Amino acid sequence: MSRRFLPQLEKKQPGSPPQDAHSKRIFSNRLQGQTAWQRHQEYVARYLRVYERDGGKARLEALAAGNRNDWDVLRERHRFLRDDDEVPSSSSGGSSYEDEVARRYYSHLFKEYAVADLKHYKSGAIALRWRSEEDVIEGIGQFTCANTRCEDHQRRATTPRRNEVEASATTLTPYEVNFAYAEREEGEMVQKNALVKVVLCRRCARKLNYKREHERVREGSTSASRADRRLREDVKADQTAMVEVKEKDKRRHARPRPRSRSASPSRPRNER
Numbered sequence: 001m002s003r004r005f006l007p008q009l010e011k012k013q014p015g016s017p018p019q020d021a022h023s024k025r026i027f028s029n030r031l032q033g034q035t036a037w038q039r040h041q042e043y044v045a046r047y048l049r050v051y052e053r054d055g056g057k058a059r060l061e062a063l064a065a066g067n068r069n070d071w072d073v074l075r076e077r078h079r080f081l082r083d084d085d086e087v088p089s090s091s092s093g094g095s096s097y098e099d100e101v102a103r104r105y106y107s108h109l110f111k112e113y114a115v116a117d118l119k120h121y122k123s124g125a126i127a128l129r130w131r132s133e134e135d136v137i138e139g140i141g142q143f144t145c146a147n148t149r150c151e152d153h154q155r156r157a158t159t160p161r162r163n164e165v166e167a168s169a170t171t172l173t174p175y176e177v178n179f180a181y182a183e184r185e186e187g188e189m190v191q192k193n194a195l196v197k198v199v200l201c202r203r204c205a206r207k208l209n210y211k212r213e214h215e216r217v218r219e220g221s222t223s224a225s226r227a228d229r230r231l232r233e234d235v236k237a238d239q240t241a242m243v244e245v246k247e248k249d250k251r252r253h254a255r256p257r258p259r260s261r262s263a264s265p266s267r268p269r270n271e272r
Contacts, residue, residue: 077102113141124211147204
């Protein structure tokens with residue numbers, strides 16, 4: 001075949017159809033950015049899922065038990081409260097490595113105030129954790145709102161005058177919360193209670209008592225909607241106060257405009 005027909009054949013060959021989003025997701029390389037050991041684990045898991053009779057469930061669980069790190073140990077052995085005279089749980093009477101890791105992490109926590117997460121406040125489920133050394137140094141949870149999703153959770157660097165105005169707009173109040181939680185002990189989930197102190201602003205305190213207020217006023221829909229309206233009014237009042245603070249601060253730090261100097265006419269000299 002002569003060369004003069006090759007360009008025509010290349011033009012007649014249909015091009016490959018564009019790859020849709022589904023094909024890109026199926027045939028994408030999911031092993032990018034992984035180390036050689038991570039790729040090896042992924043290949044072994046795929047092999048066991050395909051060729052083992054039970055999908056490799058037992059083999060995969062055995063491999064996962066041997067590949068645990070300190071974070072996995074903490075998720076399994078961490079306790080919200082520990083006794084000072086707690087007896088080690090190992091069979092030999094000594095402290096195992098997992099218990100020692102959990103105990104050392106617990107000893108570095110500060111348990112005067114707690115940090116809260118009120119994401120699911122409408123269902124009455126809240127999450128609490130003790131403060132770390134960094135939280136104590138920055139004053140988070142004691143001089144700021146303990147709710148991690150609140151605007152006043154992080155301490156902002158402002159002028160002393162602005163701090164006074166913000167303090168009047170956002171009042172922090174300490175509360176003692178009867179925290180009910182569940183922990184795994186010896187393979188069983190055990191329900192526990194603890195009195196925990198948290199510092200919250202006004203609107204986050206409404207969220208903390210949201211479910212309790214709704215249970216009290218469940219006899220009428222009008223009363224139930226009143227609690228929602230009160231919470232929205234508090235949030236709106238705080239936002240208005242913060243806007244006023246920003247406007248006052250902006251006017252206070254505004255540079256004065258230079259006055260325009262007009263050329264004054266020269267006075268005529270007295271003729272002698």
